[in-house]
Amino acid sequence: MTFAAKILKPRHGRLDLRAGRVELSHGSGGRAMAQLIAEVFQPALGNAFLAQGNDQAILPPAGGRLAMTTDGYVVSPLFFPGGDIGSLAVHGTVNDLAMAGATPLYLTASFIIEEGFPLADLVRIAVSMGRAARAAGVPVVTGDTKVVERGKADGVFISTAGVGVVPAGLDLSGDRARPGDAVILSGSIGDHGVAIMSCRENLKFDTEVRSDSAPLHGLVAAMVAAAAPHLRLMRDPTRGGLAATLNEIAQQSGVGFAVDEARILVKPQVAAACELLGLDPLFVANEGKLLAVVEPAGVDAVLGAMRAHPFGRDAAHIGTVVKDEHRFVQMTTAFGGGRIVDWLAGEQLPRIC
């Protein structure tokens, strides 16, 4: 059952959005669900496509090659400094499209809600999602709601899909890195992962680290406008951090990387938190950063465009693509030595001493 609730009349009386909780009946497809959609999702996400009230959105021709993506959001906690699961779901999906150089056009959202979840928190998430979608100019055009029994989910899970259109002639792909290309990073790393960890149980920090969660399609558009023919590929270093992203591209393109640790920006409070927990910021997640591989001739133009954009102010040229049959990501440490930056083996866990 989608968000097609317009034709159903809600139950008598309004939902208690302050103290009420989600019940199994809110996912049953009956009047209770219609009421939940009408009072929570429609006001928060409302737009002309959603208002059609059908089980699908009918969209105008897009005029170009379509880019499509889907993603699931299971973040814990649901609310964190700098964002929440709602805005994160919008940003994550917009960014997955933008990394292909696509202009994101539409999103879908599927909510899986645990019985007993506070309605006030659901409203907060929906409002945040709507706000993020409007700010990005990418409407949520259709959606779905399911309620599962208490204990069968962790509050709320959100699945999204996104559709965008790629400009003619633009071809960004992970297999396009070539030896000699420049590696450009849009800003500081590790902010999102540390923000999430900072509000987990027993890990309160004195300094608040905010997530960098942000939609990057505007930044990408500026980069494309400045130097499209020189752009090889872009990728947002989310889970697994910068290290995983570099290793993924090395594998896809059959190349190595030589990066310089001193040029990779880590905010002092993020570095301090990582130090405390025994984590390496290179492996910590980001939600508002991108890595671009650029032909040498386009480096200045790309950096100029990025630094003129609020989400690329700290953009830096951090290294070079190199020929390497072993596909190693090598790094000159800030200390002057050399090391490789490997894939993470399993989840990065704190050391004991």
Next chain:
Amino acid sequence: MKYVDEFRDGALARGIANAIRAEADPARSYRFMEFCGGHTHAIARYGLEDLLPPNVRMIHGPGCPVCVLPVSRIDAAIRLAAEPGVTLCSYGDMMRVPGSDGMSLLKAKAGGADIRMVYSTLDALRIAGEVPHREVVFFAIGFETTTPPTAVAIKMAERQRLANFSVFCNHVLTPAAMRALLTGAGGVPIEGFVGPAHVSTVIGMAPYAFCATEFAKPVVIAGFEPLDVMQAVLMLVRQVNDGRHDIENEYARAVTPAGNRKAQALVAELFEPRAAFEWRGLGSLPLSALTLRPAYARFDAEARFTVETVAAADNPACDCGAILRGLKRPPDCRLFGKVCRPEAPVGACMVSSEGACAAHWSYGRFREHAKANDNTRAETNEQVPA
């Protein structure tokens, strides 16, 4: 970061590296063992080997508590966690370590066991308070550094009259392992130790005296920052050149000669040495681990539950023992990088990121390929680009 960045200054490091190069006698080789996994990690992560001259070589020791815990104790912890009514609390870096048959705490958790990852012993105490109907067992591991927090938790549990809290004690002793290294078959071929940092904040300097008096090996206790390690290496080079073998303290900002007497007294009150304890890669070592004293048996999981420790042999092809003794290097092991990798470790040294093999695999294995490439170029007279 105050008190951190100062010890990561690349320019200062190059200065120390120049001093090491100038003072190291080119006619001899210097082999120093860093006992602690923390040092191994720092050496690999900051690429310190690149800053040392070729005749000064670091040998990675057994000082990683995760690596040295034998399979039988991990199996026992997994069996404990599977007991009905038991909640097992563990530090995060034990969660992935494989026991027998590839089982781990993470896998046991996925299979339904109530296993919680904690950041401190106090988290485990709090959980015990929250679930009074369950038996909460803290999986205690580590050297002298993590023993006092375990002792504090037990004292607090006693004060709070927590009847459902106990400790599966696997605390091990650094000096016993160092002695075993020096007395093992042929002794370990080193000229000195970079001594443990955090361990020494607790036990001080005196426990290493035997290295100097009985074995004529110098020890320089060093912090975990890269400059600390470089400075300790320089101090060791000077001792070797002077024919000295003293216990020196590079980490004076944290280590005092006597250590932390309060922590020592607390540990002595609660714990006593075991007659022998099995170490991964090193075998059974006498008086090398602690157990709770009979007066605290009610907090001892091994006394409260039937904890069966069934001997489980390490893979015979694994060279961990030789690597921990400095007789072999990680790439010399035939399992290294083939069946034994960090995501599926076979031997002790690959288990935690602080183990010698894991550190080499994760940070340094490109050097082997660089060397191989150089050799190939030399054989084919290929020009090496500048």
